[in-house]
Amino acid sequence: MALLADAGIYxxxxxxxPSYAINRRAPHESYTPAMIMSFFRxxxxMARYPNTLGIAVASGLIEASTATSAASVIKAxxxxxxxxxxxKDEVEGQRVVPICYDATSTSADDKTILDYLCSGDASSSIDFWTASERSRV
Structure with missing residues (x-):
């Protein structure tokens, strides 16, 4: 990361x-203490590095209307x-890193999902949204 920072790369x-992620088919069951502890680690x-611009909480998790139940787990x-x-910031002065959701589709549901993930106060809403089209082979 230091070499990337020296090169101006963020x-x-x-x-x-691979071991810990929100499961599209069982999102509520996958949200375990072990998973959130892995996320905290x-x-x-990544918070140690000034060239970390943001952290995605999930990537491409919601790709079809049947997977929207995962949205509440993403929000949690x-x-x-x-x-x-x-x-961690209050106790150790650790940097707070912005959090996003990475959508990998361009479905009609994206606006609804974006609105939901941005709803509420700043303590529970995403800071930004990314969208990329992944090729399907």
Missing amino acids: VFTTVAT TVDV TVRDLKKYMKL
């Missing part, structure tokens, strides 16, 4: 890993990550 990352690592994850970062 990064976005995600908290999801990612935040702790954002709330918990923001609360964690706020506490």
